[in-house]
Amino acid sequence: MSDNSRLRIAIQKSGRLSDDSIALLKAIGIKLNIRDRLLIAHSTNENIDLLRVRDDDIPGLVMDGVVDMGFIGENELEEKMLERQAAGKAADFEVLRRLDYGGCRLSLAVPTEMDYNGAASLGGKKVATTYPYLLERYFKEQGINAKAVMLTGSVEVAPRAGVADAICDLVSTGATLEANGLQEEEVIFRSKAVLIQRADGELSAEKQALINRLVPRIDGVIQAKESKYIMLHAPKAYLEQVKSLLPGAENPTVLPLAGSDDTVAIHVVSPENLFWETMEKLKALGCSSILVMPIEKMMG
Ligand code: ATP
Numbered sequence: 180m181s182d183n184s185r186l187r188i189a190i191q192k193s194g195r196l197s198d199d200s201i202a203l204l205k206a207i208g209i210k211l212n213i214r215d216r217l218l219i220a221h222s223t224n225e226n227i228d229l230l231r232v233r234d235d236d237i238p239g240l241v242m243d244g245v246v247d248m249g250f251i252g253e254n255e256l257e258e259k260m261l262e263r264q265a266a267g268k269a270a271d272f273e274v275l276r277r278l279d280y281g282g283c284r285l286s287l288a289v290p291t292e293m294d295y296n297g298a299a300s301l302g303g304k305k306v307a308t309t310y311p312y313l314l315e316r317y318f319k320e321q322g323i324n325a326k327a328v329m330l331t332g333s334v335e336v337a338p339r340a341g342v343a344d345a346i347c348d349l350v351s352t353g354a355t356l357e358a359n360g361l362q363e364e365e366v367i368f369r370s371k372a373v374l375i376q377r378a379d380g381e382l383s384a385e386k387q388a389l390i391n392r393l394v395p396r397i398d399g400v401i402q403a404k405e406s407k408y409i410m411l412h413a414p415k416a417y418l419e420q421v422k423s424l425l426p427g428a429e430n431p432t433v434l435p436l437a438g439s440d441d442t443v444a445i446h447v448v449s450p451e452n453l454f455w456e457t458m459e460k461l462k463a464l465g466c467s468s469i470l471v472m473p474i475e476k477m478m479g
Pocket residue numbers: 191192193194195196232233234235251252253254255281282283349350351352370371372
């Protein structure tokens with residue numbers, strides 16, 4: 180049994196969420212010693228252990244209080260919540276943050292040759308999916324009498340194999356659907372990765388304090404990724420025009436430039452990227468040395 184005083188975080192062992200989740204933990208200052216074959220990874224600088232498991236197991240581990248936190252796709256989380264509710268099991272958790280990776284959608288797709296006129300066309304048909312609870316909730320909301328057929332893999336080949344008439348699967352680009360002669364018709368759920376925490380009131384004060392210290396760091400990393408540090412030289416006479424071109428720059432730092440009376444240096448943290456078009460407009464106003472730089476961390 181591992182040390183119960185250490186915060187336990189579940190992450191996907193290998194798959195689409197693994198790399199980004201580990202990168203986020205590292206970015207908030209958690210040093211990790213991950214060995215590929217091992218289920219547990221210990222942090223070397225914080226009281227944190229990682230439990231590396233299949234993503235399907237993560238919602239249940241958090242809801243059962245086996246781990247304190249988990250990184251999971253909303254699709255998997257919502258499906259497991261519906262499954263547990265249907266079975267009369269506890270399904271408590273708290274979403275701490277919606278993250279900026281793992282984006283995908285759960286969509287209904289039908290064979291291109293099928294005569295499709297809205298979701299009602301699926302009445303009386305079978306739809307293969309790994310997410311039967313999400314799909315049946317959709318059917319119910321739409322008043323469609325169709326059947327969800329559970330498949331844990333190869334969902335996209337089900338219609339060709341004669342196992343189902345249509346599918347409901349995760350899509351990001353749509354390339355897999357196209358390669359299998361399927362046409363995406365309805366988005367039934369939009370998903371991103373989220374960080375969740377157990378909500379059974381059993382967290383110790385020490386663990387909660389650690390979580391409260393880590394979450395603002397996550398905000399800082401996400402905010403920093405979306406922001407840029409912009410520096411440029413601008414003619415003093417056009418200061419107001421220049422400011423109005425810079426996104427979110429109500430209060431830029433304006434500094435004198437040595438040896439020049441009519442030019443100033445402007446520094447600003449922008450909440451968004453600076454487009455080439457804006458840079459061209461700044462240049463046309465007489466600005467020079469326009470630099471757009473990434474920000475690694477932000478606070479307060
Ligand atoms: P595991 O072995 O852990 O069960 P898996 O095969 O179920 O892995 P992955 O394919 O790695 O899972 O996907 C994990 C999660 O990544 C999905 O549940 C979803 O939230 C997210 N995701 C993002 N883009 C996609 C996509 N194009 N297809 C599938 N999942 C995606």
